[in-house]
Amino acid sequence: MLAAGAGMAKDSGGSAEAQVALGRRLFHDGDLSINGTLSCATCHDPRHSFADGTRAHPGAHGEPGLRNVPSLVNVGAFSPLTWGNDALTTLELQALVPIAGEDPVEMGMKGQEAELARRLSANGCYRKLFKAAFPKARGRIDFATVSTALAAFQRTIVSHETAWDRATSGGAPLPEAAVRGEAVFRGGAGCASCHSGREFTDLGFHRLAGEPASAPNGDFGLARVSGRSEDRGRFRTPSLRNVALTGPYLHDGSAETMADAIVRHGIALSPGDAADVEAFLDALTDTAVTTDTRYARPGKTCEIS
Amino acid sequence: MGAAFDATLAPTPKVDYVLEPGKPGGSVSFGGLFAFDVAKAGRYRIAQNGRSWVDVIVDGKAVASAAHGHGPECSGITKMVEYDLPSGRHLLQIAANGEAALTVMVAPVR
Numbered sequence: 001m002l003a004a005g006a007g008m009a010k011d012s013g014g015s016a017e018a019q020v021a022l023g024r025r026l027f028h029d030g031d032l033s034i035n036g037t038l039s040c041a042t043c044h045d046p047r048h049s050f051a052d053g054t055r056a057h058p059g060a061h062g063e064p065g066l067r068n069v070p071s072l073v074n075v076g077a078f079s080p081l082t083w084g085n086d087a088l089t090t091l092e093l094q095a096l097v098p099i100a101g102e103d104p105v106e107m108g109m110k111g112q113e114a115e116l117a118r119r120l121s122a123n124g125c126y127r128k129l130f131k132a133a134f135p136k137a138r139g140r141i142d143f144a145t146v147s148t149a150l151a152a153f154q155r156t157i158v159s160h161e162t163a164w165d166r167a168t169s170g171g172a173p174l175p176e177a178a179v180r181g182e183a184v185f186r187g188g189a190g191c192a193s194c195h196s197g198r199e200f201t202d203l204g205f206h207r208l209a210g211e212p213a214s215a216p217n218g219d220f221g222l223a224r225v226s227g228r229s230e231d232r233g234r235f236r237t238p239s240l241r242n243v244a245l246t247g248p249y250l251h252d253g254s255a256e257t258m259a260d261a262i263v264r265h266g267i268a269l270s271p272g273d274a275a276d277v278e279a280f281l282d283a284l285t286d287t288a289v290t291t292d293t294r295y296a297r298p299g300k301t302c303e304i305s
Numbered sequence: 306m307g308a309a310f311d312a313t314l315a316p317t318p319k320v321d322y323v324l325e326p327g328k329p330g331g332s333v334s335f336g337g338l339f340a341f342d343v344a345k346a347g348r349y350r351i352a353q354n355g356r357s358w359v360d361v362i363v364d365g366k367a368v369a370s371a372a373h374g375h376g377p378e379c380s381g382i383t384k385m386v387e388y389d390l391p392s393g394r395h396l397l398q399i400a401a402n403g404e405a406a407l408t409v410m411v412a413p414v415r
Contacts (some may be wrong), residue, residue, distance in 0.1 A: 029331055030328075030329065030330040030331030030333075030334055030401055031331030031332055031333060032331070033331065035333060035334060035403035035404070036317065036330050036331030036332065036333035036334030036335075036401065036403065037330060037331075037334055037356065037357075037401050037402065037403045039328075039331070042328060058356070060403065061403065062356065062383070119331070119332060119333060122332070123332075297329075
């Protein structure tokens with residue numbers, strides 16, 4: 001378990017704005033990885049809707065990745081986090097997994113908290129931002145303040161500008177195929193029983209009807225943390241927002257296309273219904289979030305003078 | 306051209322990139338700039354034994370890559386990117402490498 005207190009660096013005097021600006025800088029900074037090669041944005045690239053278009057991204061030294069990189073749009077609304085860990089309830093806790101985790105190694109900074117502080121404090125902009133964001137902690141730079149700032153930034157990644165959102169709030173109606181697809185999705189096919197609500201996820205853990213309990217890559221899903229055999233092969237339902245932009249699919253990236261991912265559910269759909277469901281999923285695409293300058297890598301000019 | 310060369314990269318804060326690299330790397334990463342000559346316009350492959358970010362700069366602009374992939378298993382090549390290039394002297398910009406040493410090869414794609 002991660003240190004209690006991680007995620008507790010709430011600094012009431014701190015400016016939320018400074019935390020977000022700091023979090024954005026940290027999100028795009030390769031110095032959060034042992035050899036400077038990986039930032040959060042390397043895997044969660046805003047231009048790919050905060051995913052990366054590969055099956056599984058290797059760690060800082062090329063350690064093989066285990067799972068597919070999920071998008072981070074609307075991630076502030078999700079708990080628990082990741083494909084298979086019901087104990088990761090906050091973004092503050094989750095941030096320490098890529099930074100210091102070993103299963104698999106991603107950024108490789110386990111035991112390197114002092115080194116991270118050394119790197120970041122060498123930069124005057126960071127010193128100012130940490131002070132403004134965490135005045136009570138006097139701008140202390142450690143895993144707790146870093147993860148708090150990253151969480152503050154990630155909560156600003158909000159995306160509800162899709163054709164579907166516009167149609168449901170009285171705007172232009174969806175194309176007919178998408179309308180039919182939504183009816184299939186919410187009706188007979190039963191997709192909405194798991195992909196439910198505004199974010200199209202129940203945040204619950206399920207094993208798809210067609211999938212084995214032990215995946216070819218040895219990933220037991222929720223059972224990796226729970227140890228319970230009935231949790232084998234169960235993964236958290238992913239949100240379907242921007243799904244058209246975030247292939248390949250499923251927890252191991254083994255489905256190249258949306259159609260492949262849907263077939264793997266073991267739910268029988270006629271070819272016509274399948275095409276309509278895909279048209280509906282396409283209507284959940286928000287490309288504005290991929291070009292929004294608020295999420296892009298910040299320039300050299302510091303947010304604080 | 307066509308032969309591998311062993312590049313010695315500099316710490317990222319010391320590198321004066323011509324363009325902001327697509328992926329800049331942290332202060333503890335390494336990068337560098339190298340000129341290379343293309344005698345005949347066509348498709349060229351840049352292969353490396355690392356995972357650095359590569360930008361090819363022609364007339365001050367980054368060229369969009371035409372294809373990318375991994376090298377054959379056990380070849381030592383971990384990353385390959387292809388570009389359609391005009392003839393002339395161009396710049397190879399390397400960023401966000403984990404070590405100072407990197408083996409790079411620029412070769413025409415037949």
